[in-house]
Amino acid sequence: MTKNQQLQALINRYKQETGEKVVDMEKVADWAIRHGAILPKPKTARELFAAQLADAARAEYRVDPKTGLSYRANHALRKRARDGRQMVLWVDMEDATRPQMLWSLADRRQQMVGDAVHLKIDEMIWNSKHPDEEPIQQDLDFTYDVEERLNSPGYGTGEAA
Known part of the structure; x- marks a missing residue:
């Protein structure tokens, strides 16, 4: 059994x-x-720090002076190391080459497609398990x-409500 399967069995x-159907994972x-x-095993201070650095890079936005829109400054480049581990390198959009930017954007798009596929599957399965209720239909x-x-007024400028 994988680690996730073990944790799922615990849940x-x-x-x-307990008889609970909606659960609080802390409980x-x-x-x-x-x-x-x-x-x-707890992460090391170095691992925690590296994760904080990645979170900070992901969270950095800048405002484009031409459009006034905020944009993500740093972009992830997911790669496989020679030993098979997944690694993430970060590149500032100002420094990114076209191939790097294309790689990063395509990777993010594939993440969105994966989410959309799972959303559609979840919708289909719920609808099939609840035939007496109005079907849920999500437009993709x-x-x-x-x-x-x-x-939208103010969207992407940091001024939206």
């Missing part, structure tokens, strides 16, 4: 034993610890949503 056991953790769960064409948001 399911908690739900069975599940407390319950699991009381039942002898082995806690994960985001063109209008993107245009509407881009044209």
Whole structure:
């Protein structure tokens, strides 16, 4: 059993034993610890710091002087190291080459596609399990949503409510 499968089994056991259907993972953790769960090895200070640096890079936005729109300053370049580990390099948009920017944007687009596929599957499965209720129908064409948001007063300038 994988680590995720073990954790999923713990969550399911908690739900069975408590009868709760909507769960607070902190309560599940407390319950699991009381039942002898082995806690994960804490990250090192270096690992935590590297994660904080990555979070800070991801969170940095700048304002384009021509359009007034805020944009993500740093972009992730996901790569596989020679030993097979996934690594993420960061490049400032000002310094990114076209291939680097294309790689980063394509990677983010694929993440969105993956989310959309899972959203659609979840919708389909819920609808099939609840045939007596009005089906949920999510539109996956985001063109209008993107245009509407881009044209909302103050959007992308840090002034939107």
